[in-house]
Each structure stands twice: as C-alpha cells, then as structure tokens.
Amino acid sequence: MSYYTFEDFYKNTVELSFTDHPYSLTPKHVWVICRFKGQWLLTEHPRRGIEFPGGKVEKGESAEKAAVREVFEETGATVDALTYLAQYRVKGKGGTIIKNVYFATIEKIKIKAHYYETNGPILMKQLPESIKNNDKFSFMMKDEVLQRSMEYIFKNKILQL
Numbered sequence: 479m480s481y482y483t484f485e486d487f488y489k490n491t492v493e494l495s496f497t498d499h500p501y502s503l504t505p506k507h508v509w510v511i512c513r514f515k516g517q518w519l520l521t522e523h524p525r526r527g528i529e530f531p532g533g534k535v536e537k538g539e540s541a542e543k544a545a546v547r548e549v550f551e552e553t554g555a556t557v558d559a560l561t562y563l564a565q566y567r568v569k570g571k572g573g574t575i576i577k578n579v580y581f582a583t584i585e586k587i588k589i590k591a592h593y594y595e596t597n598g599p600i601l602m603k604q605l606p607e608s609i610k611n612n613d614k615f616s617f618m619m620k621d622e623v624l625q626r627s628m629e630y631i632f633k634n635k636i637l638q639l
Contacts, residue, residue, distance in 0.1 A: 482626055486568060487617035494566040494623055496630055499578075501567045507577035508532050508545040509618070511563070511627060513637060514555065514584035518605055521552040522597040529616035530624075531596075532577070541578045549582060553599040558585035561636055563627055579627050581636050 480496040493501070509532035512519035521531050531552040535544040546557045564579040587599055606612055610620045618624075631637050 482622060484622045486621040486623075488570070490568050490570040492566055492568050492621060492623065494564055494626055496564045496626075498562070499565055501565055502576045504535075505541050505565060505576040505578045506535050507575055508535060508541050508548060508580065509577055509623075510545045510549050510557075510560075510580045510582050511624075511631070512549060512553070512555065512557075512582045512584055514587060514601065517601040517603055519549075519553055519555055519584055519587070520600045520602065521593070522600055523595065523616060524597060526616035526618070527614050528600055529618050532618075533595075542580075545578070545580045545582070549584070551594045552596040554588040554590040554593065555584045555599065556586050556588070557582045559583045563630055563636070564623075566623055579623065581627075581631055 482494045484492055486492050509530060511530050520528050522528050531549045533544070533548040535541050542560060545560055549555050549557050559582065561581045562578060563581055566577055566579065568575045609615050
C-alpha cells in the first residue's frame with residue numbers, strides 16, 4: 479500500500495503517500511531520515527525532544543535544497559545522497575501542512591558552534607522500539623510517518639542493514 483490515513487500525536491488527520499508529490503509540487507516543509515556510518519543521525523530540539531532534522535522551505539528554495547540545508551544547520555552534517563520517500567499532509571486546527579520526507583546518507587559531520595534551533599547532532603545505533611512512550615523523543619517521531627517511512631526504506635532496499 480502506498481497511501482495511509484491516520485491521526486498524529488495531536489489527533490490531527492494525516493494523509494501519507496509514497497507516490498511522487500501527491501499533495502503539492504512545492505511543499506513548505508521537509509523532514510529527513512538520516513544515516514551516518516551505520517547509525518541514525520538525529521538532532522535534539524530543546525522543546526520537542528529528539529527527532530530527525532527538518533524544517534521550512536525558504537522562499538526561492540527547492541524542497542531538496544531545504545532538506546540539505548536543514549540537515550547541515552541542525553546537525554552539522556553534509557548530505558552525500560538524498561532520496562525522496564514520501565509526502566504527507568496534516569490537516570490541523572491551525573491549517574494544513576504539507577511535508578516531503580527524505581532519506582539521506584551523510585558524508586561527514588562537522589562540529590559547529592551554533593546549530594540554529596537545536597542542540598546539535600545525536601547518533602544512535604538503533605531507534606528504541608518504544609518511541610511512542612518515550613518522553614525524550616519529539617511528537618514527530620511518534621506517529622505512523624516514521625513507522626511507514628522505515629518500512630518503505632527497508633522494503634525498497636533504500637537502506638540495507
């Protein structure tokens with residue numbers, strides 16, 4: 479199946495599709511599942527907790543360029559390869575958000591003095607199975623977007639362990 483509907487952590491309706499840009503050719507947000515030398519590369523947001531890097535697409539910027547920039551800003555990492563995985567739409571109380579999901583392999587990580595809105599990089603050999611109940615992780619890690627994206631990554635051999 480390449481299309482899913484579910485509720486997110488805040489009970490908003492989420493539509494997730496693994497087809498090519500089903501909701502918008504110019505999404506305003508990106509989220510990047512990162513892998514570096516056999517480990518997952520995440521970042522720690524001071525309010526939300528541990529999550530994969532991501533953010534807003536700036537004016538005049540493509541979603542792909544935003545993904546590469548956000549990974550560098552939040553973790554100091556240089557993207558080696560970026561693969562589009564999916565796009566999702568969240569219909570929330572404050573409006574609709576459309577976000578591209580990418581998988582990135584990381585070439586290198588540079589220690590930086592400032593990581594913008596985060597506390598910098600976090601490397602994990604594996605993600606805990608109980609993320610949904612783990613207060614250290616962001617709400618963005620707790621719905622089906624991550625679960626379905628990981629299934630897609632392994633099923634389609636985008637990453638082989």
